[in-house]
Amino acid sequence: MSSPKSAYSIPTKKGKLDTHIFVVWVDNESGVLARVVGLFSGRGYNIESLAVAEVDATKNISRITIVTTGTPQVIDQIKLQLKKLVPVHKVADFKREDKNVIFKEMALLKIVAQKKKIEKCLKECKKFNPVILDKTNKSVVVQITALRREIDKMSKKLKPLGLTSTSRTGAIAMTRGAQTFK
């Protein structure tokens, strides 16, 4: 069968998919998240994770961090389309591989098991700044901060050891050094 042909064209060359992290500064007003998320769903872009909160209460600015994948062309479009939204002030985008940017996610893990197993779990978590938030005879709630794939790995590892519940945030990002994104 020959390649698909159409007046609605279908690209025969498929671009490589890159993972990018977008940081978007927006006015903290009602509906602004819907505008950003609606842009992604309406244009068929994909959201891997999302984190949003107000960062400047006096100026009423929220910071949205979105992890997404796409071809370079799509990534470019996402950026330009985001910039067109009225409540959007600025948009930064970073490649996940970018060494100059710190990415972090947080997870809360609840482990229900015997003491021995719980201790084993805590040992596994050591690398990821574990904070014990709650502890009983049979359970523990640990907070860890790490990269997405590290948390993925941890979840897998801890499942047989009694991990019963996981709650995770989306990634947030910050550039290294004294520079800030203008």
Place this chain on the structure above:
Amino acid sequence: MSKLYTGAEIVFKCLEDQEVEYIFGYPGGAVLPIYDELKNHSSIKHILVRHEQGAGHAAEGYARSSGKPGVVLVTSGPGATNVVTALTDAYMDSIPLVCISGQVPTHLIGTDAFQECDTTGITRPCTKHNWLVKDIKELPKVMHEAFKVATTGRPGPVLIDIPKDIQFAKTNYTKFKKEKKLNGKIHNKFSEDEINQLIDLISKAKKPVVYTGGGVINSGPQASESLKEFVRLIGFPITSTLQGLGAFPGDDNQFIGMLGMHGTYEANNAMHDCDLLINIGARFDDRITGKIDEFSPKSKKVHIDIDPSSINKIIKVDLAIVGDVNEVIKSAIKKINKKQNGLKDSNKQRISKWWEQIQKWRTKDSLGFINSDKEIKPQHAVKRLYELTKNQDTFITTEVGQHQMWAAQHYKFNKPNRWMTSGGLGTMGYGLPAAVGVQIAHPDKLVIDIAGEASVLMTIQEMSTAVQYNLPIKIFILNNQYMGMVRQWQELLHEKNYSESYSEALPDFVKLAEAYGCKGIKADNPDELDDKIKEMIDYNGPVIFDCHVDPNENCFPMIPSGKPHNQMILGPSDKEENKITGKGKSLV
């Protein structure tokens, strides 16, 4: 203490400050306070439509023909949902609209109140921006910002949702001063260097083509003047998208016709074979590019557009100039005149062979058709309409379908803002209400809606509006009893299975016209066509012209699905060799 005004008063104060003359609307429970206030503002006239979609399209017609934003006023719930089609249409074609909708009182929002809907939620993806005004103090600011967003940068529709209690609530109002230099989200910061690169490409090209779009129209009448000067200076052939028709004179020798799916043979071949493509204010729409992979394979591409997100969206370009079309062209002209005095003549020599090739393509006469003396051919009807109206300043609107393409192919536009058609969204039922809006903006001009019988029935109720305001619009229906474009695609792609594309039980359009209180004219013989068209033009009042045409005529030339620009179907004789095959069928 300064005087307090109600929300409804503030709406009108803002409209007055924005120099709005007409609003198109339909009253209802949630906008009654605003309607109550209407009588106190004599500079603003309200045009009562028969359906909110009609209000939206009429405002579009008004905006496109006048260059001013169109204003729409509708009620909550169904009023707002009915206007969604028109908002989406305006969004796709970049038309400035300001839509004011009523909303249930703030304390009832979210309770599924009578005629409540999530208007800002529903219209979010089809407006540039929208606002739900929950605080009366915000209203003046929001109103003025709405006009700014709608009219600056790449224009588009906006919506302001005003709950009924806000319309009653009171606040201060300080007179608004229009900023001279509007900025905000506008991009007009192209550099000298980019212009130099453009001139460099121009001076090297051997097979260039200029491809212009609706952005030239949106940039204002000045942009069309600049475009003319620019294109004559460089001597390049120029083609236009559907939306850009009229920016460059359609009867000029440098104009090689519309391009795209139903564009001319010479325009599409020039696009395919060129070595320099200058896109001015167009967006590489899929009806233009055909197969992306084989789109203009040998050319350097330049894209001039005010919207940065249009650049590299579909076609990767070698030089992007983000800015207002008029500004960019003007600085290019300046550069050419100043620096390269010889360019003018050297250009013409260098591209003379290219022009010879274009002349060869022209001899194919791709818009040709076999005329008949028994039946009226639709192309013939449009041609006659053009010949009989070209001596006056005529405004044409269309619906969507075969008639729209025939109008685009055979009616020649010499000025911008004379051609109003739904291109991006392809909204059947656009033309009649749009004609209402155009006639409001230009009361003394001839306004014709070239229509199809199926399309026009979608918004035929607006004839009642035309009669109410004595708007002498002419509805010129090319009646072939089919949804013609659907029928054509079924013929070419679906083994002539004319599934549901034939309209049985069509109304008698002459009697329908009379029922609305306007004039009906029917023509079904080529011999009487001219006289009847003249009768239509001469009649001072709205007319429905029922022009019975050959029901089996197809719109050619056509780039069939899955084919690049240089493989067109040219007409009845050419059809056999160029069948659409394989997956192309399912993907159109």
